[in-house]
Amino acid sequence: MGSVHPYTTAGGKKLYRIHYRRPDHRQTSERGFKTKRDAELRLAEVEISKARGEYVDPSTAIITVGTLGAQWLDQRRGVLKPSSFRPLESAWRKHVEPKWGGRRIGSIRHSEVQAWISGLEGGSTTVRRAHGVLAGILDGAVHDRRLSRNVAREVDLPAKNHDARRHYLTHAQVQTLADHARHPTLILFLAYTGLRWGEATALRVRHVDMLRRRVSVQENAVLVSSYVHVGTPKTHRSRSVPFPEFLAAPLAKLAEGKAREQLLFGDGEEHVKLPASRNGWFTAAVRDAQAVDEHFPRVTPHDLRHTAASLAVQAGAHVKAVQRMLGHASAAMTLDVYADLFDDDLDAVATALDQAKRSSSVVTVLSRARDRVS
Template identity: 65%
Template sequence: MSELATEKSRTVVLRALGVLAGILDVAIDDRRLANNPARHIRNLPRSGPGKRRVYLSHDQVATLAACSAYPTMVLTLAYTGLRWGEATGLRVRSVNRLRRRFVIEENAVMIAYEIHVGTPKTHEKRSVPYPERLAPMIEQACAGKGPEGLLFGDGVNHMRNSGAQGWFANAVRRAQAVDPSIPRLTPHDLRHTAASLAISSGANVKAVQRMLGHASAAMTLDTYADLFDDDLDAVASRLNDAMPLVALPAGPQTRYRQPK
């Protein structure tokens, strides 16, 4: 692990360790090993400062969508928090148009230029709401496709985001020409934007957790702790409103006295 950490990122090292640990767990179940040496390893690679997260405003999202060849995809990512693979894996049958919900049960991942379809990252199906203003665009995306048709794209082939020369990168460049305040970003940054917009609208951490498909609310808090700073101020403000006035005697020594 130490040698691998000199060449690879912390994420890659931990993923490799996780695969090895899983294999050795099977060996223990088969009674070929007494314990798993890949578990409880100390001195794991430390995480660096990481990439700064990008949060777009509502106006910036609208500009990006208007400059994109696929505005419905942009708005879906920015207002639902779906992962790219979850969005491209959506089928017409995954859309509950009555309740305006996506049922997330597939995840399309590109490996060596080939699309592989599997379960979502947490391996659990979940339901994610989408805004009412997005409903006509989703309706149009469903038009002419059967239940198994893919929601985005031509209905047969999964949409691809081909890096620096792809449709999303071109949309970002066009949007920056319109609004220079729009930073460089990837489709995954729209997931962060969705979290930011949801929290700023008043959504609590459990709602955001369910929307994003995080394993726990603690994970959501750890990931987006900076977005909940305003909530702390709001807590203090509400406590101030509820707190009774306290009468304090004049002088150097003050004691709490319950008001009459």
């Protein structure tokens, strides 16, 4: 067991220190306790943690968030795609490092983290991402036995924004947009297959099976800092997606004169980049479509993926088919993301149950009538 001893500071203040042996049997001490009871409680905590094999040496907690943050980012860089890593690096540079970079990890308090979260400016995604970076760094410190617990966990975070309105185009609106776009076949393809922009623009001629009317999604081209990074699809899994028969001829025309390894869309060599949101060709096409249709919504390229889900559901596609088409990890995810598209299914269930009950009642009445006759 350890021991508690009083001492007097240079300013004449009475404090307490504790002495104990670490699991490696080396003698150590901690000081600065204001009361004897505080010192005794800390000593008891140390002894319990030693008995449980959970002891953390306080001297390992003097390392700064800045030092561990740089290591954590290097680790993330090695396992994340560039498009996923960049937001983390940005959150670290803009929000986490300026506030916490110079702090020793052992000096951070839960209340400080909560105050920081509450004071961060930006939407819920920005705040949650910044918190995730700090919490991830401290998680690593806990796993490395530098901290006994992560004070950045169990804080109150802003609710996720589920109110962002999705726009679903009709068949006619999709055609109107394609008629005014620089890449009309690409517009139609996105709206009727649900591929992400990077998945569609990464398709090569060899990925298209004209006989089965299928495309094999094996690559993803993502624009990060004006540079196109090509990797695996978002889920790291390839998938086969069907396309409607009316797209067969336009796709075949795009593939004419190209080698199997060349890109289907564009000139075959360079990926078609995501157009600028303010003055790109897609935005221009939307403005032109709005000029002829006053009800045409202000859509983004990603809304074509939502449109594909909507058109598939309207056509009677099962949720599992929609899941496979979109490349979601599970049908539950598809239902969660597009719950509004399946509202009519609830009405259909109620109608079906009503009809079944009425049919059952008729059978019961006829059966009773038959019994009375007998």
